[in-house]
Amino acid sequence: MSQTATAQGANTEIVFTPAAQRAMAARGSAQGYARKIASGFPDRVTPDLRGFIAELDTAFLATVSAEGAPYIQHRGGPKGFIKVLDDKTLGFADYAGNKQYITISNLEGNDHAYLFLLDFANRRRVKVWGRARVVENDPALMEKLVDPGYRARPERAILFTVEAWDVNCSQHITARYSEADVAGAVAGLRDRIAALEAENAELRSWLGQPAKKGPAQ
Known part of the structure; x- marks a missing residue:
């Protein structure tokens, strides 16, 4: 993936903190x-x-409380559930869940996020550093973020301002496929099998041989 950005700031210490740079040097x-x-790193x-x-x-969203307690929360939805609102801003709907509100409370005291x-199927991952904020009661924004037909109840929006991002290596990522990916691959195989069975039946007919019955479906 190309990392050329429309603008790139002096943001090295967001990704490689001074402590990280000392550890790398050592x-x-x-x-x-x-x-x-x-x-520096791309920031758009x-x-x-x-x-x-x-x-x-x-996706996985990491936040930290005002007291320094880290927290990672899974976020998911249909493909494309994270929306690119502009070249600095990502957004997604926050759907009803377990009502612990840890992420929301963390962002109230510390907006670093x-x-x-992760793209498991293609073994690719990208890391994004930035700031996040919660937006309540904004119907116009929610309309941009909610995917029609997705059966979940949106409660609020989370907006993420990109400060830096980097492509991580694919080492140690085990390829995994969604149910939809597998269904698509299997459908193609079934179509191919059906075409070969039809071709086989046609050849047998031409040779005057009875058609073989396939396995019971």
Whole structure:
């Protein structure tokens, strides 16, 4: 995935904090990241990132409380449930859930947030650093974020301002496929089997041989 952004800020320390840079230097990996440390990271949504996000049906949102307690929450929905509102802003509907409100309460005291985006089938992942905020009672915004036909009750919106993002390596990602992906692949195989059975029956007819019955369906 290309990481060329329309604008790129001096945001290295968002991704590689001073402590992280010291750890990299002590362990011999700083030189390999020297260019990124010098130039910073993309801070806007590129066409490639937009396309990647449009295919996602799952994500993980990390927040931290004012007291420093970390929390990660799964977010999901139909493909494309995370909407790109502009080149700095992502948004998604917050649907009714277990009513613990940990993410919401964390963002009240600390708006730093992080999105971990995984495409299991293609073994790709993207890390996004930024700020998040909760938006209540905004019907116009919700109309942009809610997917028609998705059977869940939206309660509010979460907007995420992108400050930096980076593509993570695919190492150790186990490929997994959704039910819809598997159904699509199986449908193609069934169509191919049906076509081959029809061709086989036609050949047998031409040779004057009785058609073989396939396995019971």
